[in-house]
Amino acid sequence: MNKLNFLTAGMPLSNGNKGYDSAFKILNDMNLDGLELEFVHGVRISDNSKAIVKNSGLIKTAHAPFYINLNSKEDDKVEASVQRIIETANVTNELGGYSITFHAGFYMGNSKEDTYVKIREQIKKITNELEKTNNKIWIRPETTGKATQWGDLEEIIRLSKEFEYVLPCVDFSHLHARYNGTHNTYDEFSQMLELIGKELGDIAINNFHAHLAGIDYSSKGEKRHLNLEESDMNYKDLLKAFKEFQVKGVLVCESPNIEDDCLMLKQHYATLLS
Numbered sequence: 001m002n003k004l005n006f007l008t009a010g011m012p013l014s015n016g017n018k019g020y021d022s023a024f025k026i027l028n029d030m031n032l033d034g035l036e037l038e039f040v041h042g043v044r045i046s047d048n049s050k051a052i053v054k055n056s057g058l059i060k061t062a063h064a065p066f067y068i069n070l071n072s073k074e075d076d077k078v079e080a081s082v083q084r085i086i087e088t089a090n091v092t093n094e095l096g097g098y099s100i101t102f103h104a105g106f107y108m109g110n111s112k113e114d115t116y117v118k119i120r121e122q123i124k125k126i127t128n129e130l131e132k133t134n135n136k137i138w139i140r141p142e143t144t145g146k147a148t149q150w151g152d153l154e155e156i157i158r159l160s161k162e163f164e165y166v167l168p169c170v171d172f173s174h175l176h177a178r179y180n181g182t183h184n185t186y187d188e189f190s191q192m193l194e195l196i197g198k199e200l201g202d203i204a205i206n207n208f209h210a211h212l213a214g215i216d217y218s219s220k221g222e223k224r225h226l227n228l229e230e231s232d233m234n235y236k237d238l239l240k241a242f243k244e245f246q247v248k249g250v251l252v253c254e255s256p257n258i259e260d261d262c263l264m265l266k267q268h269y270a271t272l273l274s
């Protein structure tokens with residue numbers, strides 16, 4: 001990607017119950033750059049919508065279903081999770097998408113190492129399957145907001161190193177919540193970006209996929225998303241670090257007010273560049 005792009009998580013609120021056609025028109029009118037398809041309750045999109053999304057001219061990413069646990073103790077649940085990720089990757093690739101993201105799984109009382117090994121095995125199945133159809137979309141496990149969920153930044157970087165088309169989806173709000181308030185200063189954002197660049201190379205910085213929202217949290221981690229101005233999420237310093245590290249790719253805004261915070265982020269970022 002040649003710049004940092006700002007995407008809404010799902011269709012804009014002001015779209016009401018209308019479809020993708022008017023959603024993309026709103027995004028265009030607001031000068032936003034694209035949309036993350038929310039397949040969180042299942043990979044469902046009509047053929048008519050597919051044509052609209054594909055021809056929108058904007059950037060598309062997708063969030064895979066929430067019902068995914070690659071570390072489930074039940075084999076059929078693991079297999080269903082693998083299939084949901086493959087399905088998300090196939091549909092999003094068909095739509096000309098850039099990247100897909102998912103919450104990979106839970107520790108389920110297992111050690112970090114055992115969980116890693118199990119998740120890596122499933123990711124291998126997924127990438128092997130996508131390779132067969134020459135699907136080169138980015139596959140991105142997301143950094144998660146609770147200590148019970150697999151996916152701190154180090155784990156996701158480690159996994160990304162092992163597969164050509166796997167890179168992190170860095171949800172900065174989740175990391176801030178996961179650690180009950182840290183990961184929220186310019187220095188901390190810089191350290192994370194530096195680590196990603198050092199471990200994964202320029203390709204990761206030039207093809208970034210980030211999530212951001214205001215967030216409420218406790219010692220147990222993420223509680224709920226908030227609008228940025230109602231939270232302590234330090235988005236200004238995050239954008240400053242993005243500029244400093246010349247991060248290119250997509251930043252998906254997951255605030256409840258969807259397009260409003262997305263536009264605020266894009267406009268604030270523009271002031272840093274001018």
Ligand SMILES: [Zn+2]
Nearest residue numbers: 063102103142
């Ligand atoms: Zn997510």
